[in-house]
Amino acid sequence: MKNKSKLGLSTAGPLLALLIVVSMGTFWYFQFDYMPRVTAKEVVPENIANPTESVTVDIVRGAFNPSQNDNYVPKEITIVLGKNNKVIWTNSDEVAHTVTADPGQSGAFVTSATRSNFMQGGDKYEFVFTQPGTWKYHCEPHPYMKGTVIVTEGQ
Numbered sequence: 219m220k221n222k223s224k225l226g227l228s229t230a231g232p233l234l235a236l237l238i239v240v241s242m243g244t245f246w247y248f249q250f251d252y253m254p255r256v257t258a259k260e261v262v263p264e265n266i267a268n269p270t271e272s273v274t275v276d277i278v279r280g281a282f283n284p285s286q287n288d289n290y291v292p293k294e295i296t297i298v299l300g301k302n303n304k305v306i307w308t309n310s311d312e313v314a315h316t317v318t319a320d321p322g323q324s325g326a327f328v329t330s331a332t333r334s335n336f337m338q339g340g341d342k343y344e345f346v347f348t349q350p351g352t353w354k355y356h357c358e359p360h361p362y363m364k365g366t367v368i369v370t371e372g373q
């Protein structure tokens with residue numbers, strides 16, 4: 219009985235030390251290796267994150283009218299990363315409109331340009347595109363209003 223407890227005590231020390239080392243190692247791995255890799259954001263070059271120029275798409279007066287051809291003006295724009303990849307939509311109409319990304323697309327624009335991305339008359343919506351591609355959008359209450367943004371790479 220006496221021997222047994224002595225044996226138990228002598229193995230407890232090294233086991234405890236091993237447990238501490240393993241848990242510290244696990245903590246270190248998650249804190250300084252795993253988490254930084256998982257939470258790392260895509261690094262956007264400065265000239266793309268803050269382009270010097272922007273392009274404006276105007277939602278013209280009467281855009282809500284389905285028989286009026288002009289709503290998003292221009293309907294299609296082509297922008298260049300690092301040059302003018304910031305788009306500003308302005309609502310010059312008297313009723314609320316949205317810029318809503320069409321379904322089936324991916325990227326930050328889809329996350330930003332949601333179905334509830336409403337602009338009242340006089341409001342603006344800005345978005346900086348950071349990836350090349352083509353994004354289509356529409357107006358949620360007036361689905362006949364359609365627009366396209368084509369993002370090209372700078373040279």
Ligand SMILES: [Cu+2]
Pocket residue numbers: 281282314315316357358359360363
């Ligand atoms: Cu609309």
